Amino acid sequence: MGGFLISSTDTCVSERPLTSPCAESTQRVYARAEHGISRANISENALKVLYRLKDAGFRACLVGGGVRDLLLGREPKDFDVATDAHPEDVRRIFRNCRLIGRRFRLAHVYFGREIIEVATFRAPHDEGDGEAQAEDGRIIRDNVYGNIEQDAWRRDFSINALYYDIRDFSVVDYTGGMEDLRQGVLRLIGDPEVRYREDPVRMLRAVRFAAKLGFRVDPAAEEGMVRLGGLLEDVSPARLFDEVIKLFHGGAALQTFEMLRHYDLFRRLFPLTERALEREEQGYPITFVANALRNTDDRIQSGKGVHPAFLYAVLLWEPVRHEAERLMAEGEGQVPALQQAGARILAEQAQSILIPKRFALPVREIWELQPRFEQRQGARALRLLGHPRFRAAYDFYCLRGRSGEALDDGCQWWTRLQEVDEAEQRRMVEATGRSGRKRRRRRRKPAQ
Template sequence: MPRIYGRAEHGISRANISPNAVRVLYRLREAGYRACLVGGGVRDLLLGREPKDFDVGTDAHPEEVRGLFRNCRLIGRRFRLAHVHFGREIIEVATFRAPHDSEESEEHEAEMADGRILRDNVYGTIEQDAWRRDFTINALYYDIADFSVVDYTGGMEDLRQGRLRLIGEPEVRYREDPVRLLRAVRFAAKLGFMLDDGTRLALKQFGPLLADVPPARLFDEVIKLFHAGHGLQTFEMLRQYELFARLFPLTEHSLAQEEQGFPITFVANALRNTDTRIRENKGVHPAFLYAVLLWEPVRHEAQRLVDAGESLLPALQQAGAEVLARQAKQIMIPKRFSLVMREIWELQPRLEQRRGARALRLLSHPRFRAAYDFYCLRAHSGEALQEGCAWWTKIQELKPDEQRQMAEVGGSGAAKRRRRRRPRKRE
């Protein structure tokens, strides 16, 4: 039997729920269906956080939901969902799911291979749905019928203890969907929760399962990992549990090296900067994130080509193409983003040329700002680019006439000075 928390035992108020979500809940209830707010929205409300979105669980089938809302569209083949549109806001409505092998389920439409869920439209009861979810804190239901919180899995107690616990046997749940390995890290970093022993110990053991996830799906999962405002902590946890190497093996190999006796800090510094921008409600771009995550292998490969006699720009172009091709085995980066990444990389040598009309033209390049931010992150991470960063920072603050005068004088930085500047080790 579930543990039912009455209205006086929890802090969720309808005033803190999207009016459109409340409208969907009441419409379903009035039509005779059970309707509950479920998942991250309930979890965040109980933690006193503002939910990013509101999802609804119901015993109504997708076609029945569509029949109630003219503004509804059905999406997904692997996991059939109803999206109810209210302008730019979308309320996602999912039918309660049952176990894939359940004989009691009302409808069978599941497909599995090697333990992985390929298609999942097996409908059932709210209790079956709760045990199908990934973590206990995501299996809490706010029932609009009596404003109670329904807990089948002990999620409320885990929430109070700050504990992230996988529902069921870790091996079974991770094999069903290996992306749960990444979700465990993401939620732990986002919420500041500890992983319970079973969930934590299985992360390294089942990390190889990520090789079974389609590379196109992992592209979006990486953005969720690093664009949630806790990217640096997520990065450190992924490396701790040997999952980062499953996503970015070339980068992990580069980060395992030291330069002049010092660890490479570029990725960590860039993710720290991204977290700050997100907290300040500034924009972040997937192409910039991936350019950061793959820069170290690109830089090392380009340097190898330069040492073999290639010029710097062609070396960067060749290195970028090679790294992207090899990375595609793990994560498929759409071309609209990879083109921007390559522009950011290839503009780095041009930022070393700070004299005359070429410098002024670079200011109007559509990727200048991203390349400049990238260049300054390199400077702040130990590369000897501080003078160039300061020069480009200053010229952007000037009027056009003053910019021309500054460009006539130029800067003393040249492509030859790309060695990393590190403080001396103490004897």
């Protein structure tokens, strides 16, 4: 990348930390020759939206993670557009458009399965036109429209406040985001306390971006996370369900987990799990969650999917296991103990994160199928292969084995059972049944 090009005669340059915009700040414009973004790497549909808005007389720019990732040589997950066109203008230009959101009014332009999100430039809440509403420092409605510079200063992190302008293919920077990209720094725009109070989820976004990009977090943003982490307890439990998926399905789940614990944010999301992880078993730390998240990263990086139910089954397993062990110590059977423990932990967890029923059911099934992997005799073992949740429960079972739980060679046995033909499967379960009967006879006490 080249040096700065100044597109204005103003001399005010914003200093870091980024506490407020200069009254007459000078934008930094990187011409096409000074950055690595090529239209060949931008979605064809995103380009259609940009060009049609421009041709209709509006300013239109790519913004956010798409620009950031293109500059870093990464493949963007999606492409977002920012414009001075209001949502109703966008809907008038695109017949394949739908307006969404009350808190933050957006336009979604549909191209088959691809959606290009179009947002109108936002302004500070006491400026611009539109409406805003705040409660205890939190923004609960945010539709105050402004210009591109105001929009830049309203964004969360400097590296997400870079604009690719379709008029001349330049990158426009008001907050020093290009330099922060070079330095590998995640810097919050504005006073951290104010920005975190506006939306506490910004703390989770800071961890997510830092872990995903391998960036270090600016000290001011770090201090605010540690001091204000309790604000997450005021966020809607339903909203946090989706945020956790974003945190752990970005390909850096293990690093994210470690950073959340480092900043004391994990216990705000999963207090029961954090309490369980603070224990040691037989002098060793519990490794199941870390091993499972490492496996999640491997799957995502190899292009495989990870179901949200599996993630939540992993994150809540330790408190479920401990509660089931307590119930069994009181005389409850293994399966009923797991059923009761699962229901109880999910109910308590809902105070922090609400898991929708369509995911809570498979979470419980994954847990409740675990004892059946210890039963490898006869038709019951073969029936388990046909269970709709078998594969997820099997993967979960193998992760437990690799994390030191006493499962003998069970994972290898179930792996082989899936690889052989039906005749060999019958032979395996019959052989297991015979050896099981022999073992039971050896354990039988002599008659008195």
